[in-house]
Amino acid sequence: MKKIFYYLCMLLIITALTSLSACASGPVKPGKTGAVVPDADNAGLKLPAGFGALKVADGLSKPRHIAVSPQGDLFVKLNGKLSAGKGVLRLHDTKGDGKPDETTGFGNYTGTGITIKNGYLYASSDQEVFRYKLNDKGEVIDGSEQKIITGLINRHQHESKSVVLDDAGNIYVNIGAYSNSCQENDRVTGSKGRMPCPILDSAGGIWQFKADKLNQTYGDGVRYATGLRNVVGLDWNKQANKLFVMQHGRDDLHSLFPAFYTDQDNAEKPAETMYALNKGDNAGWPYIYYDPATNKKMLAPEYGGDGKKEGGKDAIDPAIAFPAHMAPNALLFYTGNMFPAKYKNGAFIAFHGSWNRAPLPQEGYFVVFVPFENGKPTGKWEVFADGFAEKGDALTPRNAAHRPTGLAQGPDGSLYVSDDQKGTIYRIIYTGK
Amino acid sequence: MKIKLIFSGMLVLLSTAMLSAQKQAAPAVDIKKSIESGRAIYMQLCLTCHQKDGGGVPHLNAPLDGATAVVANDKAKLIRIVLKGMSDRIEIDGEYYSNTMTPHSDMKDQQIADVLTFVRNNWTNKASAVSAAEVKAVRGKTK
Numbered sequence: 001m002k003k004i005f006y007y008l009c010m011l012l013i014i015t016a017l018t019s020l021s022a023c024a025s026g027p028v029k030p031g032k033t034g035a036v037v038p039d040a041d042n043a044g045l046k047l048p049a050g051f052g053a054l055k056v057a058d059g060l061s062k063p064r065h066i067a068v069s070p071q072g073d074l075f076v077k078l079n080g081k082l083s084a085g086k087g088v089l090r091l092h093d094t095k096g097d098g099k100p101d102e103t104t105g106f107g108n109y110t111g112t113g114i115t116i117k118n119g120y121l122y123a124s125s126d127q128e129v130f131r132y133k134l135n136d137k138g139e140v141i142d143g144s145e146q147k148i149i150t151g152l153i154n155r156h157q158h159e160s161k162s163v164v165l166d167d168a169g170n171i172y173v174n175i176g177a178y179s180n181s182c183q184e185n186d187r188v189t190g191s192k193g194r195m196p197c198p199i200l201d202s203a204g205g206i207w208q209f210k211a212d213k214l215n216q217t218y219g220d221g222v223r224y225a226t227g228l229r230n231v232v233g234l235d236w237n238k239q240a241n242k243l244f245v246m247q248h249g250r251d252d253l254h255s256l257f258p259a260f261y262t263d264q265d266n267a268e269k270p271a272e273t274m275y276a277l278n279k280g281d282n283a284g285w286p287y288i289y290y291d292p293a294t295n296k297k298m299l300a301p302e303y304g305g306d307g308k309k310e311g312g313k314d315a316i317d318p319a320i321a322f323p324a325h326m327a328p329n330a331l332l333f334y335t336g337n338m339f340p341a342k343y344k345n346g347a348f349i350a351f352h353g354s355w356n357r358a359p360l361p362q363e364g365y366f367v368v369f370v371p372f373e374n375g376k377p378t379g380k381w382e383v384f385a386d387g388f389a390e391k392g393d394a395l396t397p398r399n400a401a402h403r404p405t406g407l408a409q410g411p412d413g414s415l416y417v418s419d420d421q422k423g424t425i426y427r428i429i430y431t432g433k
Numbered sequence: 434m435k436i437k438l439i440f441s442g443m444l445v446l447l448s449t450a451m452l453s454a455q456k457q458a459a460p461a462v463d464i465k466k467s468i469e470s471g472r473a474i475y476m477q478l479c480l481t482c483h484q485k486d487g488g489g490v491p492h493l494n495a496p497l498d499g500a501t502a503v504v505a506n507d508k509a510k511l512i513r514i515v516l517k518g519m520s521d522r523i524e525i526d527g528e529y530y531s532n533t534m535t536p537h538s539d540m541k542d543q544q545i546a547d548v549l550t551f552v553r554n555n556w557t558n559k560a561s562a563v564s565a566a567e568v569k570a571v572r573g574k575t576k
Contacts (some may be wrong), residue, residue: 178489
């Protein structure tokens, strides 16, 4: 009986999928994905109606950012222990059921960034960026590793280097500030901010380099945008033809300046912010933080702020702001044809989940969606995928089951999500049911 | 057998502790008090980074619950960490942590003793208390 029910379900799903792709106007229908079905429990995720999810991999060594080749292979940048000596994995699915059964690897370094563009795969350690040539099957060609950027600052705070390319042969790299708020003594109560903040010379911004030139370092690149404390999620928006980034806002307002801020102020005031960047932009760190309740740029207490004074006249405003400390670790503009029309060109953001909100309950640990049109947000953000952590008010960063940290789009329009807590990779698909 | 031995050992320890407590005003009896005031200090000064479950934040803030160094005999090392903060980025129980720990040299000797006694005896941790005299001695040598 159960078996019959199972087959019936399968049949239904397959019919749904085939009819779906039949009426979708786009050409996207890679041969084998018809057999990809959600796991019975949607891999533990809570999704909007019509979506399902399957677990693609589990137990990987702190996977950070991910990329999918045009052929559908998944590339994963590891940041934990190397896996059999390799820091980048390629997961290949020989059976076409969405469950990869062949793993190979390359690159002998850990790190966060990875992206694919025009036949090359780019991946980063915490101080360098490499590229690899892909063959027509989407495999990395042996011996094709080239170091394109080297010598970037890594002081073991906000050290990950995220990468993305534009359509004009440039690569953008985040260089995070090795500090919370540029205090004379980092994270010491009452310590003043350094003026001007010397960190901004070589960090706290986005640098632009050539995608095809070897061994570039600071002198070869351009400081494309500054005043960004730490960016982990970034993507190129094709409609606006612009770089968009997600900044991790500052920590510890209450413990560094207890005279001006309560625990609740710290938990809610310094927003996580999305910026659309033009060359030369300044987002204001460390002199300001952005208050999402009042939509104002507030003078940082290290620089004379008291929770009331505004600041940052020369700083740009965010495109949209999110609650404090949720840790946006990935940004992806959805250009696929699988999901319903409202998702097209909108932004998915993976929030790793907070720690600095304590003693208030933690937030984040989910993937959100922001609708966009012509490169501008058109509505409020909404939670898209939840259920990664599931502990309610008892949630802590250690006991969270999963923490979303990377996003990628498959050639069929699937959305992949990586988790660096248990090393799980999810694939979210639209089934219409 | 083993349990019995440990138990009688604990009895001996306890009674000597109680004896010496009578003589010089009290360490062993006060460990409870020390833990309680240590808990309040932890909530105020350590919680945001090390969290309510003492689990820290993976890859960012070291855990205190279950950490080898936290329950080890080298109390001077823990006292130095609280006084001077920590940004060594050394491997701790097989992991690296990339946040900077705030120094707390403005805390009183007794407060440091209490908070360390608390972290050594909360969650799954169990270890001897840290005294204000021990903190004073280390502070004198740490400049």
